[in-house]
Amino acid sequence: METVFELSQARKSFGAVHALSSIDLQIAKGERVALIGASGSGKTTLLRLFGAQLAPDRGEVRVLGCNPLVLGEGKLRELRSRLGYLPQDLGLVPNLRVLQNVVAGRCGRRSILGNLRDLILPAVAVRRRIFELLERVGIEEKMYDRVDTLSGGQQQRVAVARALFQEPAVILADEPVSAVDPARARDVLELLTRLSEEEGLTLLVSMHQLDLAREFFPRLVGLKHGKVHFDGKPSELGSEGLSALFQLGDKAVVS
């Protein structure tokens, strides 16, 4: 099995705060992994290490088979352009249309003039491709609407479409279901799992809703205090492991 992400003995701290200490982790191509843990356990830092957005202080990170630290500026950006990324705030430009937001997914692979053309007068082929992608996430009729006129769920789909337009090898999603009502949370996870199955995309999602993680992901990685506390199938995670992960004395809260 080809390895997509690999961390060996990776550490990262921000000032005096140790966000991650001595992490060893491998994620293979096509895997769907949920990163779970309480807030402050290092989920976002781990995602950003895998996204080649942060360099580890010590240890090694390999992203799609390369060590980002030895790459030059251009190669690093090329690497990043193959990593679909869904930040928690979605990172959309509210006063632009859906089309213009999705087309920004390939921003890094174009020249500046190409960026301007994409914004103002995108090519027919590009428009068709984006229409197709929007059809797949189910909001094709919103293609020419401004993002700030869309509902929260629709905006999330725009961000997913933008990531797909990158033609990425993986999708990293930072807490996509944390600020969402339960019905919409299922919707988003169903969409992401379906896309990952159809495209063979590796999917790495950070979240803290255990029930959803168990339902949608065949592999869970539990983080606690910047260390891997659990790594395995949902069925292997018993209630003791759980309460230790979230440091809960009262088990009733979990169920």
Add this chain to the structure above:
Amino acid sequence: MKVPGTFWLGKRLAVVALLGVLLVSGWVLGPRIIQLSEGADPFAEVGRFFGAALSPSLADENPSLPQDARPFLLRLGESLLRTFRYALIAISLAVPAGLVLGFLASSAWWPGGMRYGKAPVGRTIMRGMLRLLRWGCRFLITLGRSIHELVWALFFLSALGDAPIAACSALALPFAGTLGKVFSELIDEQSQGSRSTLMATGASPLQAFVSALLPSALPEMLTYTVYRFECALRSSAVLGFIGVETVGLGIRQSYESLYYGEVWTQLYALVIVVVGVDTLGARLRDRLNRGATRKAVPELSKLELGRSEARLRRTAPRDWIVRGGLLAGMMLVLISWTNGRELGINMAAEQRDARIGRFLTKLTPAPARPENSTASGGERIEALEGKGKAVKDWAVDLWSRNGAEALLNTVAIASSAIVLAAIGAALLLPVGSRALARGEPFGVLGAASRWVHWWWSGVGFLTRSLFILARAVPEYVYAFLLVGLLGPSAWPLVFALALHNLGILGRLWGEVMENQRPEVPRHWIQSGAGRVQSYCGSLAPLSFNRFLLFFFYRWETCIREATILGMLGISSLGYYVSIAHNWLRYDEMLFYVLLGVAVVFAGDVLSDWMRRKLRGEIASS
């Protein structure tokens, strides 16, 4: 809920300090408010002037005009058109310059934004150079802004003669600076989420700038440009007071001939044009914020993909009013450049060069001037170096003779005016607020009587109209009229500045209150407090830091304005600038202008520092 405090002062202390500033500046300016010649009855003239407000003239008041003279209304229309034209030309020069300056003054597009590991040496050097470039740009921006357009106009008109392009460039310089500053601030204040997401997926900072930051800042940049155009209209009108043929010239001539009816007609015309542009700007902002929404989705399912997409695209929501407005604006700019009086300098090249040469010679400090006035620039600089001591004595003499006092007066005028304006705005806000001044404040059920509803809506509307009218007339026009009515003391200038800024603070502070979350003030109303109580107890303290933010911003602009109001004959920097100008002593003029630049720079730095502190305070609360 925690009510945020002010950064190192408590709110009460801040208010006391500002009142102290008012007292000290009032003491500097002296007690005499009305200063007319012996025997003159100020109230008769004031009464006659304001009486004429109700009977503006539609025809010439001068009975001895020749039969074939152009009628008053026609002349008024022409001068309004010229005012409009010069403002448009100025703004069309200022916007491109402001875009370039704003881009260079922002650091958002610098390479190496999302650093990974150690930055390469080349990158560090490059960023250092860009930092230098940005520093230079910021200096240019502040320099352009710190010299008032009227002073730029004095320089340009002296050097180039009365060509309209000289007046337009004079307007364009400070406006380019302000636009550059605001554009860069708007870009830096955009939410960073979209920018960092694009960079996380492989975009360079410059690409993220083009694809995310710029588009999201564009609507605000556009509405700010319309606001600056409104300011350009006012400034263009004021240029009339130094002889450019805009509406200010007519106001001055009519006033000096005591044709008060004509003065009022022209004031009304100016106010209508300015308020019209103001309203257009508000509508534009509204539409840009809302965005067009799709009316109906066309049938898609049965169609082939490409045709579905094309159909969606054809029926895409587009705001035709905004698009039409932009197109009309561009057409107007084009028309302004190509029609009407020749813009350029209307004299032979040698004549023009000789004129500029003479101007430059006179601009050189008198003791440093070479005997031979045709000396080249290099020789001049050499001469300057040789005569350094003489120049120093010259400057010290000017400083101790008038400079120091003029500087003090300028600062005192600006400070007392802005504090007065703030007091006025603070008192009027509860009755001018859209949320409070209505029958049902904050939607809380109010009195059943319909009269109460009408009363409060009426009061609110009148107060907001007062704000609009107060800011529609330029401070220079107020000052000109008030000096004429009250006599030459500093106080008419203070009142003029205060009145204009009352209108601006009323609007800015009103917007701050409208953007405040309504829960707390509504709770006050619900628990039985009156409108004013709710304002004093919740809205005002909640908005205090933001109020101060705008207060300092206006203080800075007041200092800039105060330096030129002295041109009306009151001992402040502008007075000595205009005296020197009248005597063709351009070197002394430059000295006083540079004094003004120094004080505006100082005010700029101080206000910038205060505002940064306040922003931090607001962000953390």
